[in-house]
Structure formats: C-alpha cells, structure tokens
C-alpha cells in the first residue's frame with residue numbers, strides 16, 4: 001500500500017485530491033489536515049480511515065476529538081502539530097494549505113525523501129532555493145501541481161531544459177478582466193471572487209482577478225525550473241484551455257491543453273511518472289472552435305511588474321512579497337482597502353522593508369523565512385492602515 005497524506009484536505013485542492021484517492025484501492029491515507037471546518041475534516045478522516053487528523057486551531061481540538069471518538073483516527077491540533085505531521089512516513093504528500101502556513105509541513109515532508117506534490121506556490125515564492133536544496137539533500141522529488149507548472153513539467157518530459165527558449169504561462173484574466181479600468185477601484189469582494197473558468201478557493205480566485213496569482217506563478221516557474229526572468233512570459237487566454245506553452249531553441253512551441261479541472265494536474269502528480277485514467281472532461285476542440293491570446297495590460301495587472309522586481313532583487317524579496325500580498329488580500333476582504341490598493345500596499349511594503357534591512361540577502365533557513373514573513377506582515381498592516389485612513393479622508 002502506498003501511504004498518502006493531504007495537508008489542507010478540506011480546501012478546494014484537498015477535496016479534489018481526496019476525490020481521486022477515493023477512486024483507488026492501492027492507497028492508504030496517513031494524515032489529513034484542515035482548519036475550522038471540523039465537521040468536514042472529521043467526515044474525511046472517517047471515510048478515508050485516516051491515521052491522523054490535525055486541525056490548525058488548538059481551540060478546535062475538543063470538537064475534532066469528539067467527532068472522531070469512535071474511530072481509530074488519532075487527533076492533534078495547532079501549527080506545531082501540523083508541521084510535525086509533515087514528517088510522518090508517507091510515500092506521497094499533497095501540500096495544499098493556502099499561504100505561508102503551508103511551508104513548515106512541506107519542508108518536513110521533504111525529510112522523508114519521497115514525493116511532495118506542491119500546490120502551495122507560496123513555498124516556492126518565499127523559500128524557493130531553500131526548498132529545492134532541501135529536496136536535493138534528502139533525495140526527495142517535488143512535483144508541481146499548479147496547472148501551468150504541471151503543463152510545463154509535462155511538456156519537458158524527455159527534453160533538455162537547456163534547449164528551452166521560453167515558457168508562456170496563460171492567465172484567464174480573472175473575474176474583472178472586462179471591467180473598464182476606471183471602475184476597478186470600485187470592485188467588491190464578490191466581484192473579484194467570481195472566476196470565469198476555474199472553481200477554486202476564495203483567496204486564489206481574488207488573486208486571479210488582480211493577477212497576483214500569476215505574479216506568484218512567474219516567480220514559481222523561475223524557482224522551480226531555474227528559468228531566467230526574461231524567459232517567462234504571460235499571455236491572457238480567456239478560455240483557460242491552454243495551460244502553458246514551452247518554446248524550444250528550434251522554434252517548436254509545445255502547448256499543454258485540457259479542461260480547467262485541477263484533478264488533471266493533481267492526478268498527474270499522483271500517477272507520476274506514469275499516466276493513468278482520470279475522471280476529467282475531454283476537450284472537444286471543434287466545439288471550442290477558437291482560442292484567444294493577448295498581452296496583459298500592465299495598468300490593469302500591476303502585480304506582474306512586481307514579479308519582475310522580485311526576481312531581479314532575489315534574496316528576501318519573495319518572502320516579503322508573499323507576506324505583503326497575503327496581508328493586502330486580508331485587508332481587501334475585510335473591506336479596509338480597495339481592490340486597486342492591494343498592489344500599492346505590496347509595493348510600499350517592499351520599499352519600506354528595503355529601507356530597514358538588506359532585502360537582497362537570502363534567508364539561510366526556514367526560520368529566517370518565517371521571521372521575514374512576520375516582519376513584512378507587520379509593515380504591510382501599517383501600510384494598509386495608512387492607505388485606509390487616507391482613502392476615508394481622515395488623514
């Protein structure tokens with residue numbers, strides 16, 4: 001039996017992962033983790049006969065314990081318990097916690113020297129070089145689960161990465177793609193959280209509308225595939241059917257197409273290095289009939305310019321960027337700043353951090369990354385509050 005663990009099992013990626021696991025009889029579920037949705041986590045642990053279920057919140061421990069009292073599933077709570085669960089023996093680990101909270105269990109899983117299926121892009125944006133070095137040290141394999149990166153990874157099978165000229169990541173353009181520029185500042189959470197093609201968690205859906213998600217993915221591609229910033233392009237592709245393209249030095253452009261369903265990249269990582277049947281819709285190109293591509297407008301998507309700045313700076317910049325982005329997103333969701341303020345909060349936080357510390361200095365350990373994350377969050381909160389005050393005229 002192959003042992004599998006799913007971190008963030010109650011989320012969008014976690015649910016899709018368990019949907020695939022449920023169709024197999026050769027997998028044993030070791031660990032499942034979630035947040036406050038205890039009823040769902042307990043139900044998943046029961047259905048899959050998990051060995052251990054962990055909630056991120058200590059105050060939820062009693063509820064989870066009670067819900068699983070008549071089962072064999074062990075129960076734990078708190079961030080330390082989640083990190084510790086990462087080092088439980090497993091052959092395949094899905095990292096699908098959203099945000100920097102996903103770092104610690106992912107790093108711990110690498111010490112197993114097995115497969116880490118990485119949906120948590122924040123791990124590569126904040127700590128890419130450390131994560132890849134940790135994987136090498138333990139002989140572990142990191143497999144990309146982000147659809148674009150899985151697409152690139154698949155296009156590179158059997159290829160020499162030095163023959164790659166460029167990679168093109170596609171972006172749907174998000175829920176506000178067709179809004180007039182001057183109205184963007186008025187977009188509410190519900191507007192930004194409505195995705196035209198993909199069904200995903202609320203945070204990544206809003207990040208799609210701002211293209212912070214794509215900015216993170218550009219950095220992710222830079223870190224994972226070792227590509228130079230100039231080799232990574234972004235095209236708006238409203239149909240979300242071509243997930244990425246790889247251009248080679250002989251002029252060939254290899255595209256990866258498929259229906260927008262995350263069970264494809266998750267399933268590819270689960271079956272890797274083989275392919276096996278997956279319950280995803282097949283593309284009918286004659287019905288699709290046309291595929292459109294366009295250059296993203298930098299005025300609409302300033303996050304893409306920030307990604308270039310982060311890659312040029314290197315060092316701590318990715319960790320500062322991610323923390324500031326997570327804070328700015330919280331502030332937008334809480335109604336404290338406008339949609340268009342998010343990029344400004346991130347840019348200001350980068351500048352404020354650089355004024356206080358050497359932002360180009362690379363963090364040496366995971367603990368350093370988490371310190372930078374905490375410092376950047378404190379700065380971003382201040383920046384967001386100042387913006388909120390000036391927007392409401394109470395300067």
Ligand code: NAD
Nearest residue numbers: 008010011012013034035056097098101119120121200201
């Ligand atoms: P989601 O919000 O639906 O689920 C997040 C999961 O993380 C839940 O299980 C939640 O309980 C858990 N969680 C949240 N905060 C936590 C914390 N502080 N500590 C521990 N656990 C916590 O998110 P999602 O859309 O499934 O995305 C998960 C990750 O996958 C993100 O990094 C996202 O960028 C990436 N990703 C998602 C998609 C997608 O289609 N949803 C596609 C590509 C990449």
Ligand code: MG
Nearest residue numbers: 146147148217
């Ligand atoms: Mg993606």
